[in-house]
Amino acid sequence: MAPESESGSQSLMLHLAGFEGPLDLLLDLARQQKLDLATISIADLVDQFLAVIEGARRIRLELAADWLVMAAWLAWLKSRLLLPASEEGVEEAEHQADRLAARLRDLARVRELAEWLTVQPVLGHDVFERGAPESLIETDRSQYAFDVAGLLRAYLAARRRAMGSAIYTPVPHTLWTVQQALDRLRSLLGSLPRGSDLMAFLPDHTPTPVERRGAMASTLIAGLELARNGQIALRQDSAFGPILLDLASEAPK
């Protein structure tokens, strides 16, 4: 331990308020050891720190909680380093001491970088940029953005507002009814050749798949209805094969 550390910490005590927290003071004490931070003596450091805290208490300096917490922790750490309770305790204490040394080295690096930054020529203090930059960018705001979607949105908004509220009307599906299919079957029966496919009786115009499937269903039901009445005969030669239609009188036995 450096012999002058006692008087050194006495003077430090007076500057306590100038430190940014206990770690800051610890780093400063470590630097006063004038040692490479890699071989720092945590035990000596703890003594110095505790001496400063003790000194501060003697002159009734108000100490923030974090100083007292650090002091308590360091006292604990030192006791563990010097009077190990167990093998495990030593390891733990040494590990903690190493971590403290590493934190001090990190802080020292930060301080060095801060120093390095401080000696860089700072813009607006050591070097100056152009005071009156010229804008070479001209903004042309004369044009309007037009889009059809916006136009339509505006139209709908205006109309809906004027109409009070939006009235939703679903698109009507024009499905082929069984009655329509019956009428069509009856009207075409005479004009189609024998053994016609039932699907030949679908309406001419089925624009959507839904409408087409609906028409097929209605036409099948209409065909079954006529077959039940004995007006026609239906036959299907294979599963899922075409359904063929004959007039009842001509139907094979």
Place this chain on the structure above:
Amino acid sequence: MSETQDPALFAQDLRLAEALIFAAAQPVPPSALLRVMSDFADLAAIITALRAQYDGRGVELVEIGGGFQFRTALDLAPLLRQVVEVKRRLPRVAMETLAIIAYHQPVTRTEIEEIRGATLSQGTMDQLLEIGVIAPAGRKEAPGRPTLWATTPAFLSHFGLADLRQLPRRDELLLDPAAVTAPDPV
């Protein structure tokens, strides 16, 4: 260059003048230049030398309101200038009015107000007229013979339409909101 002046001092004053004029936010008056330069500096000679240094370069020294300032060379301005076109949106009222004219043309101002369910300011009509998307299209044979309004060819070109029939039909719009945004059916 002044004969009586130390060349090293003159060179340093020239650098100072250059830096000060560069860094200043306003044109630098001679008094400010003299304040930083060496005693007995010949300001006129320094300005002449500085101007000569920038002669024919991308930047020139100009005198503005009794002070000195650097400016980019005039002949380069058109090459450096970048025009950024920022397109504005039409205000909502103008867009609605335009849409109603597009769908109901030819239409009177009173009819527009009825359709929108709100009064229409002259400013909105003026704006649309100024952009050139609407124009008068005769008068309605009704009491007061009010002006009829219609869209113009400029309306079509602004919206990228070949003709008015490219707009969705009114009944499509009002019956089926989905048709407004849906792309053409496949």
Place this chain on the structure above:
Amino acid sequence: MSETQDPALFAQDLRLAEALIFAAAQPVPPSALLRVMSDFADLAAIITALRAQYDGRGVELVEIGGGFQFRTALDLAPLLRQVVEVKRRLPRVAMETLAIIAYHQPVTRTEIEEIRGATLSQGTMDQLLEIGVIAPAGRKEAPGRPTLWATTPAFLSHFGLADLRQLPRRDELLLDPAAVTAPDPV
């Protein structure tokens, strides 16, 4: 100068680069320079020529954050400060906080406080934010989702750095024990 290049074109490109960098309020990226110069312009050769032209003058060409900017020569600062409005320097706490952010970015406020072993006042963060050298960079996926802080391009500009790699490496610091030794406390 490029051998294959027409000297008149080269001279004009040099003027354009000079004017563009001179006019700009921020460092000018190479892409912006290439946009105004002639096709096949040799940017590196032009920057070299331009830098040589300003060598030893009151204004110098420097590379900042990947762009190019003119700045006054460092040695003129004491005289210029008399007449040009000077910004205040950052206090030590702000400088250390900035150093931590530079090395550990992106970093939360709590992490900064842990490294410094002291609480960080809002005033310090405000100082750094005000001159724009730090900015939020997302949030950490941790309880409370605290804001992460990082340096900005203005940080590079403030300290005249071409990029973050110009900062001393962490392992380079502390190699010299003498550097760690603090100056005698006053």
